[in-house]
Amino acid sequence: MTTLEKANLWLSDHFDSETKTAVQNLIESNSPDLEDSFYKELEFGTGGMRGIMGVGTNRLNKYTLGQATQGLANYLLQQFPNQDIKVAIAYDVRHNSKEFGKLCADVLTANGIHVLLFKNHRPTPELSFTVRDKKCQAGIVLTASHNPPEYNGYKVYWDDGAQIVPPNDDAIIKEVYATKFENIKFEGNDDLISWIGEEQDEVYIDACIENSLYQKDKKGYDNLNIVFTSIHGTTYATVPQALEKAGFKKIDLVTEQMIPSGNFPTVDSPNPEEPAALEMAMDLARITNGDIVIGTDPDGDRLGIAVRNLEGEMQLLNGNQCNTILTYYILDQWKKAGKITGKEFIGSTIVTSDIFFDVAEKFGVDCKVGLTGFKWIGKMIRDFEGKEIFVCGGEESFGFMTGDFVRDKDSCGSILVACEIAALCKANGSTMYEYMIDIYKELGLYYEGLINVVKKGRTGAEEIQQMMKDFRENPPKSIAGSLVEDIKDFKEQTCYVVSKDKKTVMDDIPKSNVLIYYTQDGTKICVRPSGTEPKIKFYVSVKGEVNNKEEYEAKISNLQSKIEQVKQDLNL
Incomplete structure (x- = not known):
C-alpha cells in the first residue's frame, strides 16, 4: 500500500473531523511530512512507543494511543478475568500529555477497567511506585523523556511496578497490532476513575527517604550547598520537598x-546528560558557592550531577561516574551494617561500564547484566525475588535506583543518596570528586564516551540498518592500536574469540540488535541503534590506572585521546 493510500484511509468516518482536515491538508499541500507520517506504523516496542505528535500511522495521536490502550485493555481482561482490574496513569509536562492521559483513561474505563489517574504531571518513578503501592495490575506513563518538544511517548508497566518484559510485552504487542482503529472504545466512564493528588507524593517521598539514606546522625546535611533544577519537568513536585524532609538545609x-x-524554554534540550542543560544551575552555584548541582529530565527518572573538581570548578559527571560513586557508597554502607551475606546483587546493562563487576567483587555481591534499559533490571528483581536481595542498579544513561521500592530508574532516591555522600565528604574535608578518584585508585581507572550518529527519517533508518550490517559482517580487526579479541553479537547470541577462532553460544540475555567489541587492552565498544531516537549509538569504554589525585586529570586526558582514536578508526 502506498503512502497516499494509507493517508486516504484516515479520511474515513472512523476518524474525527479535526484529524481528517489535518490529513487532507497534508495531501493537498504535498507536504514532505506526509511521507514520514504514514510510511510505517509507529512501532509499539517492548517498552511502549515514542514519536512525534501529529496525524498519521507513524505519529503519536488519539488513534495510535487509543489502539495501544485498547490492545492493553484486551490483554488485561484476558489475564485477570473476573477481577477488579486497576491501572495507574501518570504523565509528564509535555504538550498534550494531560489530554493523552485522560484519553487512555477513557479507553480503559470504556472496557470496564478502574483507572487511578494523577491530577497533575508527576515523575515516572512515582508511577512505578504507585502501581505496587496501590496494588494495580498495570500502569501507563505518557512521556518522551528528554526528546525535543514535538515528541511524546507511552510506556506500560506491569503489576510489579516495572516496565513490561517477556512474555507480557510480546503478548500485548500482538493485541495492539490486532486492534483496528474502528474497534477502539473511546467513550469512557468517569465513575471508574479515581484521582490521585499530592497525598501520594508524601507516601512516595517517605519511601525514597527510607530506602536511600544511611546516616542516622545526618552528618553534614545542614552544611551542604545544593543547587537543583527540574529543567521545567515534573520533579518540581517531589525533589525539593524530599531534600527538605530528609534534613538538607541549604537548597x-x-x-x-x-x-x-x-x-x-530555557534550554535547547532538557537532557541532564548535556552540560548546556545545567548551565543556569552552574551559574547559580557560582553565586551561592554550591557544592553539588543536580538536574533531572522532564519525567524525573534520570539525573545529572555536577560537583567541584580538583580545580574547584563545577564539572558534570557522566552517568557511569555517578553510578560508580553511588554503588560503591551503598555497598560500603551495607558492608559496615553487616547486611552482605552473599545473596545480594546489583544490576547493570551491557552498555554500562565494566567497573561494576569490580565493585561487586570487592563487596562480595553479584553483578547481573541485562540489555539496555531499566526494564531488564526490573526483570532481574522479579526473577530473583525471595532468592536474592537487590541492592541498587544503574546504567550509563544517567539512570540509577536504590532498592526495589521503585522498579525503574528514580532520580529522587538517587539524589538523596548523592547528597548524603557529598555532605559526608564535605564534613570530612574532602569532595565527592575526590571520593570518585579514590575508588578509581583502588579498582582501576575507567572512562567512557558516547558517540551519537543521527540519521533521521526513512532514509536514516535504512542507513542505520546498513551500518549495523557492515559492522556485523566486516568487524574491525584492531581499534585504537589494540587487536579486537572478542566480538559479542546479541542478535545472533554468539561470542567469537578471534585469537582462538572459536564461536560460542551466548543465550543468557535475550536477542537484541547490539554488537560489542573487546580489544586486547580492555577497550570496549558497543554499537547499538537507539530504540527511541533516530540515531545509532557507540558506547566506548577505555581503561587505565591512577595512583594519586595529582595525576588524575592527565590520565583522563590520555583516555579521552584514546576515545578520539576509536572514533577515527571507526570513521565516526
Whole structure:
C-alpha cells in the first residue's frame, strides 16, 4: 500500500473531523511530512512507543494511543478475568500529555477497567511506585523523556511496578497490532476513575527517604550547598520537598526552570546528560558557592550531577561516574551494617561500564547484566525475588535506583543518596570528586564516551540498518592500536574469540540488535541503534590506572585521546 493510500484511509468516518482536515491538508499541500507520517506504523516496542505528535500511522495521536490502550485493555481482561482490574496513569509536562492521559483513561474505563489517574504531571518513578503501592495490575506513563518538544511517548508497566518484559510485552504487542482503529472504545466512564493528588507524593517521598539514606546522625546535611533544577519537568513536585524532609538545609532552586513547561524554554534540550542543560544551575552555584548541582529530565527518572573538581570548578559527571560513586557508597554502607551475606546483587546493562563487576567483587555481591534499559533490571528483581536481595542498579544513561521500592530508574532516591555522600565528604574535608578518584585508585581507572550518529527519517533508518550490517559482517580487526579479541553479537547470541577462532553460544540475555567489541587492552565498544531516537549509538569504554589525585586529570586526558582514536578508526 502506498503512502497516499494509507493517508486516504484516515479520511474515513472512523476518524474525527479535526484529524481528517489535518490529513487532507497534508495531501493537498504535498507536504514532505506526509511521507514520514504514514510510511510505517509507529512501532509499539517492548517498552511502549515514542514519536512525534501529529496525524498519521507513524505519529503519536488519539488513534495510535487509543489502539495501544485498547490492545492493553484486551490483554488485561484476558489475564485477570473476573477481577477488579486497576491501572495507574501518570504523565509528564509535555504538550498534550494531560489530554493523552485522560484519553487512555477513557479507553480503559470504556472496557470496564478502574483507572487511578494523577491530577497533575508527576515523575515516572512515582508511577512505578504507585502501581505496587496501590496494588494495580498495570500502569501507563505518557512521556518522551528528554526528546525535543514535538515528541511524546507511552510506556506500560506491569503489576510489579516495572516496565513490561517477556512474555507480557510480546503478548500485548500482538493485541495492539490486532486492534483496528474502528474497534477502539473511546467513550469512557468517569465513575471508574479515581484521582490521585499530592497525598501520594508524601507516601512516595517517605519511601525514597527510607530506602536511600544511611546516616542516622545526618552528618553534614545542614552544611551542604545544593543547587537543583527540574529543567521545567515534573520533579518540581517531589525533589525539593524530599531534600527538605530528609534534613538538607541549604537548597537553592533555579526558579526560572522550576516552572513546568513542554516548551522547555530555557534550554535547547532538557537532557541532564548535556552540560548546556545545567548551565543556569552552574551559574547559580557560582553565586551561592554550591557544592553539588543536580538536574533531572522532564519525567524525573534520570539525573545529572555536577560537583567541584580538583580545580574547584563545577564539572558534570557522566552517568557511569555517578553510578560508580553511588554503588560503591551503598555497598560500603551495607558492608559496615553487616547486611552482605552473599545473596545480594546489583544490576547493570551491557552498555554500562565494566567497573561494576569490580565493585561487586570487592563487596562480595553479584553483578547481573541485562540489555539496555531499566526494564531488564526490573526483570532481574522479579526473577530473583525471595532468592536474592537487590541492592541498587544503574546504567550509563544517567539512570540509577536504590532498592526495589521503585522498579525503574528514580532520580529522587538517587539524589538523596548523592547528597548524603557529598555532605559526608564535605564534613570530612574532602569532595565527592575526590571520593570518585579514590575508588578509581583502588579498582582501576575507567572512562567512557558516547558517540551519537543521527540519521533521521526513512532514509536514516535504512542507513542505520546498513551500518549495523557492515559492522556485523566486516568487524574491525584492531581499534585504537589494540587487536579486537572478542566480538559479542546479541542478535545472533554468539561470542567469537578471534585469537582462538572459536564461536560460542551466548543465550543468557535475550536477542537484541547490539554488537560489542573487546580489544586486547580492555577497550570496549558497543554499537547499538537507539530504540527511541533516530540515531545509532557507540558506547566506548577505555581503561587505565591512577595512583594519586595529582595525576588524575592527565590520565583522563590520555583516555579521552584514546576515545578520539576509536572514533577515527571507526570513521565516526
